[in-house]
Amino acid sequence: MSSFGGKFAADVQASAESDSFGYHRSAVCLTRNGRLIALDAGSSGRIVWNVPVWDHARDISSSPVLKPLPDGTVEISGLEIDNSGTPPLVVDAATGEILTRDAIRDRRTMVEDATAAPVGKPTSVYYTLETGELCGKLDQKDAPLQELWRFSPSKGETIVNVTSRPPTDPVASIGKVLGDRRVLYKYLNPNIVLVTTISTAAHTATVYLLDGISGTILFSNSHAGIDTSHPIPSTLSENWFAYSYAIDSATSSASKGHQLVVGELYESPFPNERGKPLAPRANHSTLHSTPSPHPISQTYNIPEAISHLAVTQTRQGITSRHLLAVLPASNSLVEIPRSAIDPRRPVARDPTSAELAEGLERYTPVLDFDPKWTLNHRREAVGIRAVRTTAATLESACLVFAYGVDVFGTRVAPSAGFDVLGSDFNKVQMLGTVLALAVGTVVVAPLVARKQINALWQFS
């Protein structure tokens, strides 16, 4: 498996023409052979630059991490070539040249002068996985990190996965509007953590949703009869989460195969309520009081295994978010729409007219992947290791980049391009109509004026 790390660089103009839609983002990828390559997402993956980072193929001891920095550079850290401590490499994202220390310093000071430090930076809590437990530490000025909370799984279980919300996760609307015009308020907590633990002996998997500041368990769900050799991918976005697992065929469970669980968190089970413990205050701290959200979740049987999950992202969060799933068995990437996996789908009854207005269909336990959902169409994307999504400048578009053995990139519009004029819009006809109306107005105006003046002279 090639150790391949890739991240999108921020706002790099990879193409010469003006990029008002923001499609021309660079995907900077590091290959095992030591080459750093930038691909232009807007020009069908054209290679922008290709520079060698080390001279020939070596065995790198750890997997490197690429991080885009706000000053237009990409920092590559974790490159331990020949087991020697290598300082992080900084590369200019537009040209690919490796920057010297002086150049880095110049750039950093320029950026820091431009962007002043934010006033009132919130207190930070850092949580790490150490000795099989998740530990949250408070960042204090001039003092060592103080441990705030510690989460340890049940006996016999080990933590396999820790997921958090994406760093920029804009939410356009704080409530879900129901069909009868009431509002279900979403539980929007940017600090939630999804922890997956498995027990290989007992074939169980448990999923915990923690609050990252106080360590409180907000939601937990346990599944029995799991095949723990399969990965359990999970993802978190605004107020919902999704994870997938495989059922152990050796157990006598009635359902076999693979399942996808989708859950959503709301502040209160009743519409128009903002959750009792917290009055509608502008800001709050979960250290003082942690209201428990009302979770709704549903499970679906899916036809094949999912190895990785991701969620589409857009600039302002207005577009609906679709779930991206990597299917290794068919070498494909599918985009599952939210309406198919909405946890509020009515069970064992037909949807009411209000639910139909929201677009909810009756719950069916089997979720078939519609062939139209496959993003890579007739091409095969083999050995995908990760999927990255980033927002374009245009609100309705999202750029998707999947890499592994194959590299696959595409642009999706989860809400079907609502802010772009369609290609069949007749601009000539519109201009012609406007011109004809203008000419007509100019021609007819004196006639109307004359008629009105004559009318004044007649007896009313």
Place this chain on the structure above:
Amino acid sequence: MALTLSAPPPRWLEDLSSGPVTTKTKQSFPDPLGYQVASRQQKSSSNKTVAHPRKQPTADEMDTLKLKKAWELALAPAKQLPMNAIGMYMTGNSLQIFSIMMVFMLFKGPIQAVLNIQNTFQRLETDTNRQQMLAVKAAFVGCNLLALALGIWKVNGMGLLPTTRSDWLAWESAREPLERAYFVPT
């Protein structure tokens, strides 16, 4: 300036004040009820109703007549209500061009009528019946408000009035947490 007529008044002035004159050559058709003939020729003795000159109504009677007419004008919008209600029921609750036009008419009519209320009652208003005219005007405004209420009810039925929580959701903001948590991968 007063004009003094030295000559006798002209013929047309006499006709104006005395009403129409019929020359009854043949008395084949009887006169309609209430028709009074000017007594130009008083000599003809007929067995018709006595023709006496059409009296000019006194000021009081003019007032009463004007008031009655004003009341008719004031209550006219109320008579339009059933027709408008049926029209609204027919156009339905969806946003179609016809229902939008109908709602627009329902709003425009009463508002314009209330703004032109002075013009409408100007001909009928005299100095003496001003007090009663106030009641008439109030009734006129009331009927137009009823028509406006019908328009508002229709708009509510179409779901356009911001009466529910979801209409004001864009002004509500999420709660900001005071701390942020970050994952540090080992």
